[in-house]
Every structure is written in C-alpha cells, then in structure tokens.
Amino acid sequence: MAVFSFRTDAQDGRARRGVISTPRGDIRTPAFMPVGTAATVKAMLPGSVRETGADILLGNTYHLMLRPTAERIDRLGGLHKFMNWDRPILTDSGGFQVMSLADLRKLTEDGVTFKSHIDGSKHTLTPERSMEIQRLLGSDIVMCFDECPALPADRDAIARSMRLSMRWAKRSKEAFGDRPGHALFGIQQGGLEEDLRAESAQALRQIGFDGYAVGGLAVGEGQEAMFDCLDYAPEQLPQDKPRYLMGVGKPDDIVGAVARGIDMMDCVLPSRSGRTGQVFTRRGVVNIKNARHADDPRPLDETCTCPACRSYSRAYLHHVFRAQEIISSMLLTWHNLHYYQELMAGMRAAIGQGTFVAWQKDFHDMRAQGDIDPL
16 A cells, blocks of 8 residues: 655745645645534535635544444445545544534543534544544544643643643553554644644654644734744744644745745635635625625636636625525635635645745735725
8 A cells, every 4th residue: 555655846945746646646845724613514415515726624533433433434434435536535543623622621631521512422432432433434533532622721721631642642652553545643732832843743743743733823813922832833843844833824824934934724714705605706705795706707716717707707606605605605704715725726836936924925915905896
C-alpha cells in the first residue's frame, strides 16, 4: 500500500506550498477542508464538493459515534463508502465537541464521561476509544484525543490541560498502532502562552507523529491574539510535516494563517453561512437577505464560475432565501465552498511564483472596496 507522505515544493516567506500524498489521493496545500460533520457536507452532494476543488473532507468522531455509530459505519463498508466520498477524509478526535456540546461531563486521567446531546445516553471517550472509533470509520488522517479548554483561561488551568493532552497523545499513539497508509496527527496545546506551546511541541516531537495540529485557537481569543500565537507556534513544530490549524476560519483568518506557515485548515463557516444567507466574495461579505438585492439582475460575483454566479441573479438568490427554498442553501453553500477553494488555489499559485506578499495586498485591497454599489 502507498504510504502517507508530505513534501513542500515552494516557499515564500513563511508561506508554504506542498502536497500530502495518501493512498486515496493527493492533498494540495495550503488546503481547506470542508466539514462533513455527520458524514455529509450540508446541502451538497459529494461530487459537487469535489467540483469546488476540495481534495479532502473532515468528519466528526463525536457526532458519528453517537449517530449512526462507528460500528454501523464499519459494517457498511467504512465512512468513504457510506458517504460516497472516495478521496481522503480527516476525522477529529471528538474532544472539542465533548467539551462544547455534551452535558454533564466528568473529566479524569482516563478520559471523559458524558451524556449525549441527542438523547442523554451515557458514553465514555478515552484516547483508546477515540482511536478505535476512527479506525472503524476508516479515516485517512486520525487526530489524537485531546482536551481543548475555552479561552480565556488562567495559566495554571491551561498548563494542566496541556499536560493531560500530552499524556493522552502518547496513549493515542500507542493505541493507533501500525496502520500503513493512515496517518496520526498530534495536537499542540498551551493556549496563548509561548512557553507552554513550546513544551507541548517538544512532547509531541518526542512521541512522533505524521503531522501536527495547532489546537486550542479560534475558541474566543480574537484574530489578533490568534495571529500573535501563530507568529511562533507553527515554527515550534517539525518543518518536514504538515501543520494543521483546527477550526479556522474566515477568509482573512485563513490568509493570515497561511502567511504564518499553516498548511491545512477546516471550518464550518462557508457551509453554515451559506444556509443563513451570508455569502463570501472577493469584495467581502454579502448578506443576500437584504432588500437591496431584490431587483438586482447581476451575479454575486461577476468573476466567479460557480453555479450560483453562472446561472442565477442576486434577485433570484434573494427570493429563494426569503422563501426558505432548499435551493438557496444548495447554491449559496456551493458558492462559498467554491470561493474558499479558489482562495486556496490563488495562494498556492502565488507562493509558487514568489508573489505571495503582493497577492495578500490585492486580497485585502479588494475586500476593502466592499460590495458592488446597489443599482
């Protein structure tokens, strides 16, 4: 079987372009991973997601273990077959959702016991169980089990949480075992404390992983604080492995993260925003629900080639959103995912050409212009 590998083929400043190779196909980096929480990217067919340019999707361990269960997915041939996506899938460990969604959590050295947000049933998630679930799902990239405290938090609490996560990372690596063609990523923690981040990175290096995530950001600290952390955190991690910033983000978050050496990102924002009428364009955010669009025959973005822009007017998109028609979620989600993938392609090209600084300036200048004037 082909092995998991990563190579960079261009660098401009700290921004890197490369390829993650897996048995199920290559992932071009910088990469944005659409989120398929419950084995689906909401309002999208898998083929449509692929048409936007996505090389990899994210699935969610917490949600899938509760419904339909990892054991059922395994009996039905694994997550790829179950959701009709034959390219790479990354699954998160479930730790973040346990902390943010589940009720009546009890945290111990062993793991977390919690009640399902769906039906109140009791479950226990440990590093070993998280690895088992992700093995049953058959994901290509597996995340180690960690605790993700919300920010702000006091330093002592962040340090305790980080060190617990590092012990869990070691147990995750042992439970993951030898799985050729599959990769295990460690997750750096430490909040906004540079020395704690360095301690975490050193612990992860000693364990040894196929890739490394910067965790514990985009949890309420704000963009400036996140960027301050990213000014040093990625550089604390191995240079020859992919770096994944979890749960990010808005377009300017993504551009800033790539400028600081991040290779992979994921976020529910483009799909969730599409369902709520928020549209991302080169000129910033458009709220299609606004009355100014009701008589506008122009597309969302005249340069965009997605189906929403190619075939439909702002007036139509405004109408179907206000009428709560399902096609609204379909078209606006497709547009947003298309925009995000074009953003990644633009950065990959600029890094390869050595023009990333100029590309960044054009990106920010265009957004500063704001949306096109009303008719």
